Amino acid sequence: MNPTSPIVASAALGAFASLVRAADNSGVQALMAQIKNPDDQVRGPAWQGAGTVGAPAVLPLGEAMTDTDFEIARAARRAIEVIVRHAGRPGAESERRAVAAELVKLLDHQALPVRRHALWMLSEIGADEAVPAIARLLGDAGTREDARCALERIPGPRATEAIKAAFTVSPEDFKYALAHTLRLRGERVDGYPSRKLVPTKRTTLTE
Amino acid sequence: MLARETSSSVLLVPNAMHNRRLPRRTFLQQSGATLLGLGPLTLPQVISTRVLGATYSSPSAKDRLNIGMIGVGGMGNGHLGYMLARQSRGDLNVVAVCDVDDNRLAGAVRSTGGKATPYRDYRYLLERKDVDAVVISTPDHWHAVQTVHACESGKHVYVEKPACGTIEEGKAMIRAARENKRCVQVGSQGRSQREAFYAHQYIANGMLGKVHTVKCWHYATPSDDHPVPDSEPPRELDWDLWLGPLPWRPYNARYLHGVFRWLLESGGGQIRDRGAHVMSNALHFLGADDTGPVTIETKGRVPTRGLWDSAIEMEVTYQFKNPDWTLIWAQPGEMVPYPDRDRVKTEGIREGYGAVYYGDKDKLVVWVGDGQVYTEKKALEYQPPANGVQVPKSPRFDHHEDWFEGIKTGRKTIMNIEAGVATANLCVLGNLSLILRRKLNWDPVKREIVGDEAARRLMSRPQRYPYVL
Numbered sequence: 001m002n003p004t005s006p007i008v009a010s011a012a013l014g015a016f017a018s019l020v021r022a023a024d025n026s027g028v029q030a031l032m033a034q035i036k037n038p039d040d041q042v043r044g045p046a047w048q049g050a051g052t053v054g055a056p057a058v059l060p061l062g063e064a065m066t067d068t069d070f071e072i073a074r075a076a077r078r079a080i081e082v083i084v085r086h087a088g089r090p091g092a093e094s095e096r097r098a099v100a101a102e103l104v105k106l107l108d109h110q111a112l113p114v115r116r117h118a119l120w121m122l123s124e125i126g127a128d129e130a131v132p133a134i135a136r137l138l139g140d141a142g143t144r145e146d147a148r149c150a151l152e153r154i155p156g157p158r159a160t161e162a163i164k165a166a167f168t169v170s171p172e173d174f175k176y177a178l179a180h181t182l183r184l185r186g187e188r189v190d191g192y193p194s195r196k197l198v199p200t201k202r203t204t205l206t207e
Numbered sequence: 208m209l210a211r212e213t214s215s216s217v218l219l220v221p222n223a224m225h226n227r228r229l230p231r232r233t234f235l236q237q238s239g240a241t242l243l244g245l246g247p248l249t250l251p252q253v254i255s256t257r258v259l260g261a262t263y264s265s266p267s268a269k270d271r272l273n274i275g276m277i278g279v280g281g282m283g284n285g286h287l288g289y290m291l292a293r294q295s296r297g298d299l300n301v302v303a304v305c306d307v308d309d310n311r312l313a314g315a316v317r318s319t320g321g322k323a324t325p326y327r328d329y330r331y332l333l334e335r336k337d338v339d340a341v342v343i344s345t346p347d348h349w350h351a352v353q354t355v356h357a358c359e360s361g362k363h364v365y366v367e368k369p370a371c372g373t374i375e376e377g378k379a380m381i382r383a384a385r386e387n388k389r390c391v392q393v394g395s396q397g398r399s400q401r402e403a404f405y406a407h408q409y410i411a412n413g414m415l416g417k418v419h420t421v422k423c424w425h426y427a428t429p430s431d432d433h434p435v436p437d438s439e440p441p442r443e444l445d446w447d448l449w450l451g452p453l454p455w456r457p458y459n460a461r462y463l464h465g466v467f468r469w470l471l472e473s474g475g476g477q478i479r480d481r482g483a484h485v486m487s488n489a490l491h492f493l494g495a496d497d498t499g500p501v502t503i504e505t506k507g508r509v510p511t512r513g514l515w516d517s518a519i520e521m522e523v524t525y526q527f528k529n530p531d532w533t534l535i536w537a538q539p540g541e542m543v544p545y546p547d548r549d550r551v552k553t554e555g556i557r558e559g560y561g562a563v564y565y566g567d568k569d570k571l572v573v574w575v576g577d578g579q580v581y582t583e584k585k586a587l588e589y590q591p592p593a594n595g596v597q598v599p600k601s602p603r604f605d606h607h608e609d610w611f612e613g614i615k616t617g618r619k620t621i622m623n624i625e626a627g628v629a630t631a632n633l634c635v636l637g638n639l640s641l642i643l644r645r646k647l648n649w650d651p652v653k654r655e656i657v658g659d660e661a662a663r664r665l666m667s668r669p670q671r672y673p674y675v676l
Binding site: 040044045048070074078086177195200202203204205 | 309312313316325326327328329330331333334352356359360434436437445448454455456509510511512513514516642643644645658659660661662664665667669670671672673674675676
């Protein structure tokens with residue numbers, strides 16, 4: 001048999017993929033065990049070295065962000081940041097896509113801090129494929145401002161169109177913020193002038 | 208004859224009287240009280256008896272600037288002390304004070320004898336037509352937004368360093384100052400100091416030959432070794448307004464006060480807190496305010512726990528081209544002890560930071576770099592030839608006075624907004640290279656990162672509405 005036949009090549013690729021998955025799983029398990037370690041001398045190097053573990057670790061780390069030990073939760077949060085910034089390096093498009101896809105899944109997480117963090121992480125490496133999921137959170141009072149910020153940072157017409165669509169259905173008070181983002185992206189918006197110079201908070205001290 | 212009249216022994220006098228063994232912020236909190244009879248009120252270290260005793264020309268009452276103070280804790284309290292000292296001389300009026308912490312605000316009102324109007328929201332202060340200028344001493348994440356808003360409201364601005372928190376914020380600050388023709392001075396006051404002038408003069412006149420390397424040293428950024436959980440904010444604090452442009456998150460006691468410096472979002476560590484002084488001087492002395500590096504590469508060690516995320520130790524290498532030179536920010540780097548140990552003790556010289564300038568003919572050490580600047584005797588005694596390079600000098604070596612003169616005459620100040628942004632960009636890029644863990648390529652003409660899409664996105668940070676540029 002020709003060792004380079006498609007069947008052999010396919011089998012070899014399949015075996016290689018299994019090995020990669022196994023390595024991924026073992027890498028994720030090791031990372032999560034270290035992230036949940038009570039000793040910051042173990043946790044610290046773990047989250048700082050999380051970049052190469054990559055996309056498979058994103059969901060477990062999102063879960064660990066809800067840990068009752070706030071230092072473990074923080075380590076998980078920072079591990080996600082390291083993964084995102086590693087995946088965003090030039091020439092790593094497939095890694096970026098894989099990590100972004102996992103972050104999109106975190107947008108459905110029940111914990112608000114996890115959804116918010118995922119939004120900000122997607123603002124760094126998200127692209128068109130993340131826009132619909134982010135745009136959905138423009139309708140959630142707890143996340144809409146972070147979602148607006150995420151879309152503000154993601155380039156391209158798809159994000160602009162998503163903000164425009166949200167603008168037509170959003171509550172009046174949120175339209176000012178959406179109008180701001182649309183104007184930053186070069187869109188014309190009638191009405192809803194900037195409120196940035198409108199003071200709102202009076203001191204309780206006697207003037 | 209100026210250099211002889213200000214020989215090193217003479218130069219000792221003002222600082223010796225005011226800086227005895229006191230750390231910077233302790234000094235800020237203690238100085239000036241006796242002078243003004245205002246109890247615990249503060250005066251910044253930039254005031255010396257020489258300055259206060261100097262013959263400033265007091266303007267007529269109608270020409271006195273009305274000043275609003277935005278942020279009156281820490282450095283802001285120091286600036287307030289300075290302004291009140293000038294007010295007592297009839298030079299200006301402090302008409303408004305603003306802070307998101309009611310305790311600090313109340314203290315500031317008391318220190319003005321109840322004469323200044325208090326505000327929690329700086330935008331009320333900006334609405335006042337009678338306010339000519341503002342001093343912004345808020346945490347770093349507010350600098351750009353408040354500076355832009357102040358310029359757009361027609362106010363001149365003195366803003367604490369570092370100028371901006373992102374590259375795009377810096378561009379917006381420059382645009383706002385230019386379009387509204389406002390005078391903006393950034394608080395890297397090292398450039399205005401007497402010995403900085405002599406170091407500058409020495410380097411600019413070629414006494415080191417071609418400068419090829421500047422190595423900064425600075426002690427490490429502290430780490431949050433006793434982290435605490437999130438909690439309810441104290442009653443006196445408007446947490447929402449403290450956060451301002453930052454994404455909302457629960458209050459944590461490790462965010463403030465003062466320690467905001469150790470978080471990347473609201474400060475950025477020693478490279479921003481003191482790099483904005485030491486590297487400001489490097490750009491100034493080498494005439495490099497209009498340039499920038501072409502590559503930035505950072506290595507560092509970040510904390511393993513706690514809220515503060517700025518690098519504890521780091522080394523940033525900035526490579527400049529045309530002319531070619533290298534700037535290195537190093538925490539801790541290689542500290543050069545100040546040679547006169549008695550002077551270190553008696554004057555409280557903070558030799559924990561500074562820079563060495565290496566030329567192809569000689570080298571020069573410049574210690575500290577902010578309200579204190581010290582350099583070598585050879586630079587202090589140097590007299591440039593009649594046709595030598597003239598370097599800028601702040602009036603009376605007073606950074607605030609340089610700002611007042613800029614407002615009055617329309618000339619550029621010594622740490623104008625373009626220079627302030629150039630310095631802050633170094634700090635921003637150093638931290639970006641650290642968190643991205645890769646070398647960055649920078650276009651110093653367009654002032655943007657090239658060849659790295661994810662890094663380019665971090666040139667700006669979307670801001671929480673309505674606290675936007």
